[in-house]
Amino acid sequence: MSSSAIPYRPHNHSACVHQALSDARSVCQRQNARLTPIRERVLELIWQSHKPLGAYDVLAVLAEDGHNAAPPTVYRALDFLQQYGLVHRIASLNAFTGCTHAGEHHTCLFLICRACRTVLELTAPAVSDAVAKASQAEAFTPEETIIEIAGLCPNCSSEPTHE
Amino acid sequence: MSSSAIPYRPHNHSACVHQALSDARSVCQRQNARLTPIRERVLELIWQSHKPLGAYDVLAVLAEDGHNAAPPTVYRALDFLQQYGLVHRIASLNAFTGCTHAGEHHTCLFLICRACRTVLELTAPAVSDAVAKASQAEAFTPEETIIEIAGLCPNCSSEPTHE
DNA sequence: AATGAGATGTTATATTGTTACATCTTTAAA
């Protein structure tokens, strides 16, 4: 077994943020999309940790920034970022998390810790294939697949649940 | 290939409803849970078709029934029904659908047609296994798995999309 | 400089879900 995934161990998180922003710039440039200051700022905020952030959390920070933003501002930025594969929405949490595979077209899977809320994004070809086969067996044409697994991450499952 | 699944073809839907209610009664009886009139009525409404229903849709029908219900009434009934595995919440739709495997403990998968909104619930062991392996590879302990696949059902994919 | 597309501002509102507390019903014990 290899060591744990990045979000599960101490790491230089500013490197994650920096990488994410840098990826975003190149993705947008390649596709002639405008990574405006608001959009970039929202992406940066979403990346402030590996825990997903709600739209209104983002809004609150923008307010602290002195930016007098209303909900549509945030939702538009998030829509844009989703559209270019820079963030994902976690449906079971109504929250958003930075995409760790920016630019790559992929079906992903989220491991969501219910204790520390950390989210790990994986691409699991075996899962994707199994899903594709199951769909096909029903003559269903899949377009968007959501796979969200709630449970305990390695750090939290080694401690007694503090609830 | 076998013929399509029940929700995809004409069928005597009242038989589905009848079966669901009957299953619910036995599940509740076995577990000493009280399937009260409200709970049973909500279950019946959820089963009115194979398309998921929002909590406020249920509420509206209860109002037509002459039942002066408020949101907590519906959410409590839905919570109860979920707890006993009689309905599922579809996170990507904020809506609820009848469980077609009542009583069986299972990880399920939903095929959600974006055109007609019909939902087909499947149990796909290959998918579950792949998910379990992916989790294990990250030392993650899964508890709840959500798999929702949006796309076109066989009926709707054979027609041009009318959007 | 003029135009038009895209981006943002602004106000209001829609939709979904919860809190908190009062009241009623059922169960089962005293």
Next chain:
DNA sequence: TTTAAAGATGTAACAATATAACATCTCATT
């Protein structure tokens, strides 16, 4: 059979999430 306790429901208010509609601004290109 009363009585307590647990569970279920009623009720009002509100919190959290998301969108509609329209005005204004910015920027790239003419």
